[in-house]
Amino acid sequence: MAAKKTKSSAAKVNKDELLSLYREMLLIRRFEEKAGQLYGMGLIGGFCHLYIGQEAVVTGIQSQQEPQDTVVTSYRDHAHMLACGMDPKGIMAELTGRIDGYSRGKGGSMHMFSREKNFFGGHGIVGANGAIGTGLAFSHKYKKDGGVAVAYMGDGAANQGQVAECYNMAALWKLPILYVIENNKYAMGTSNKRSIAGELHKRGEGYGIPGEQVDGMDVFAVQKAARKALDHIRSGKGPYILEMMTYRYRGHSMSDPAKYRTKDELNTMKNEHDPINQVKDMLQQDGVDEADLKAIDKEIKGIVAEAATFAQESPEPDEAELWTDVLIETDAA
Numbered sequence: 001m002a003a004k005k006t007k008s009s010a011a012k013v014n015k016d017e018l019l020s021l022y023r024e025m026l027l028i029r030r031f032e033e034k035a036g037q038l039y040g041m042g043l044i045g046g047f048c049h050l051y052i053g054q055e056a057v058v059t060g061i062q063s064q065q066e067p068q069d070t071v072v073t074s075y076r077d078h079a080h081m082l083a084c085g086m087d088p089k090g091i092m093a094e095l096t097g098r099i100d101g102y103s104r105g106k107g108g109s110m111h112m113f114s115r116e117k118n119f120f121g122g123h124g125i126v127g128a129n130g131a132i133g134t135g136l137a138f139s140h141k142y143k144k145d146g147g148v149a150v151a152y153m154g155d156g157a158a159n160q161g162q163v164a165e166c167y168n169m170a171a172l173w174k175l176p177i178l179y180v181i182e183n184n185k186y187a188m189g190t191s192n193k194r195s196i197a198g199e200l201h202k203r204g205e206g207y208g209i210p211g212e213q214v215d216g217m218d219v220f221a222v223q224k225a226a227r228k229a230l231d232h233i234r235s236g237k238g239p240y241i242l243e244m245m246t247y248r249y250r251g252h253s254m255s256d257p258a259k260y261r262t263k264d265e266l267n268t269m270k271n272e273h274d275p276i277n278q279v280k281d282m283l284q285q286d287g288v289d290e291a292d293l294k295a296i297d298k299e300i301k302g303i304v305a306e307a308a309t310f311a312q313e314s315p316e317p318d319e320a321e322l323w324t325d326v327l328i329e330t331d332a333a
Contacts, residue, residue, distance in 0.1 A: 013220070015286050021219050022279045023296060025055035028079040029276060030297075030304045031088060035078060035095055038308060039254050044095045047124075048109045051079035053217075053249035056275035057182055058083045060222025060291035061150060061242075070118045070136045072129045073152035074180075076248075077122025078150065085144050086118040088307035099315035103178055105317040106325070118147075127160030129153055129231070130179060134166040135238075137177035148233050149177045156187025158200045163273075164282050167239070171207035174238035178229050179204075181243045182216065188252045189260045201243035216244030217273040247273070 007174075031051045038047045052059075054076075062071075062083040073080045080090050086102065092100025094112045102112040113121035116201045120136060133151025140147040157163065159182045170177050181200050185192055201211035210232065214225040222244065229240040247269045250257035280293060 013225065013282070015283070015288070018283050019280060019288075019296075022057060022276065022283060024059045024083065024302065025276045025279065026297060026300050026301065027088070028055045028059070028062065030300050031082060031091075031307070032078060034304045034308055036250070036254065038092075038096065038241060043312065044109065045089075045097065045144070046108045047075065048095070048254045049076040049252065049308070050254070051076055051248070053212055053269065053274075054182060055079060056219035056222050056247055056248045057180070057216045057244045058152070058241050060219040061178075061180060061226040064223055064226040065150065066147070068118070068140075068147035070120055070131045070133075070140070071148060071152070072120040072149070073122055073230060074126070074157060075110075075124050075127050076154070077110070080111070080122070081117075081119055084114065084126075085121040086114050086117050086119060088303060089310040092307040092311040094316045096311040096314075097316060098311055099317045099321070100310070100314040101263075104325070106321060110114050111205045114200055127153065127162050128159075129155040130157065130166050133177055133179070133220070133306050134316045135138060135176060137170060137175035138173070140176050141173070146234070147176065148230055150180060151177060152180045152182055153182040154187065155181060155185070155196065155200060156190070158183075158203065158260045159187070159195065164203070167204050167207045167209055170239040172235065174231045175190075175225035177239045178226075178233060179239060179241045180240065180245055183243055184246050184248045186248075186252070186260065189256065189258070190243060191260065192261070201241050204239070208239055209329075211243065213243045213245060216246030217269075217275050217278075218279075219275055219279060224271045 029052055032052045035051055038044045058079050064075055071080055071084055077092060091101045093109055095102055095109055099105050102114055110122050110124045113119055130151050130153050133149045133249055136149035140149060150282045185199060203215045204211050212225055215221040227240055232240050
């Protein structure tokens with residue numbers, strides 16, 4: 001079903017950029033759908049948190065970043081890896097616990113990273129990604145490499161005490177960091193109305209950190225806000241907070257039936273605010289045929305299917321892997 005809401009914050013965007021954004025968001029969605037399917041088949045163990053519905057946030061922000069920037073996020077992290085350019089095969093192999101995964105099959109869904117792509121991981125400790133991101137920002141400033149640390153967190157993590165400590169430190173030292181709060185309205189199963197006082201993007205005001213609330217279902221609104229925030233940070237003015245108002249279509253994790261919200265609420269978001277359908281509508285208005293869009297979808301599904309096959313054919317780690325990557329020995333001085 002096409003989105004009913006076709007009005008977007010986008011100015012005139014050329015067709016190539018529209019297609020690029022469409023492909024990026026569609027890859028994330030199809031990848032996550034396949035991950036959910038493999039989890040249901042018992043091929044992915046442990047925890048698995050899907051990003052379906054939130055694709056516009058990471059796609060819009062990543063499109064405005066520079067190569068030297070770093071990214072860190074929480075355990076809902078597959079989309080951020082894909083947006084950073086990590087190989088879907090390596091991500092899926094890690095999800096299935098195989099040796100060809102980004103963490104050699106030992107990290108699973110919540111703990112993989114890529115130094116090559118400047119992705120410093122998904123993290124299972126709620127709020128820790130904000131602290132790690134602040135450390136990355138300190139590194140950028142120390143090295144004077146012009147990079148910005150982009151630290152994603154959920155609305156639940158934004159309530160953690162360590163986040164306030166990070167705001168203080170980042171403001172005090174004018175660290176180059178963009179704090180992105182992905183507010184999908186439910187911290188696990190707890191509604192914002194029951195857990196958040198005030199507005200999250202204003203939490204930095206006491207430290208002199210500017211913030212903005214953004215329609216996180218509109219990739220062009222995300223791009224615009226990210227461009228403004230990153231320009232502010234790169235100019236040496238210190239941190240910035242973006243609160244992205246978004247929505248996840250699935251439960252908090254694969255084990256969550258999401259009974260704390262109504263079907264009407266979910267269907268309204270899917271039918272009227274879907275980020276991919278908004279761009280799809282614009283492409284069709286720009287003269288792109290339905291057949292061409294189906295061809296893109298088929299291509300993306302092929303990439304994801306290939307990643308799933310690769311993951312299942314990759315060997316499981318040898319038992320000896322239990323003893324690797326746990327200790328670095330150095331010669332005594």
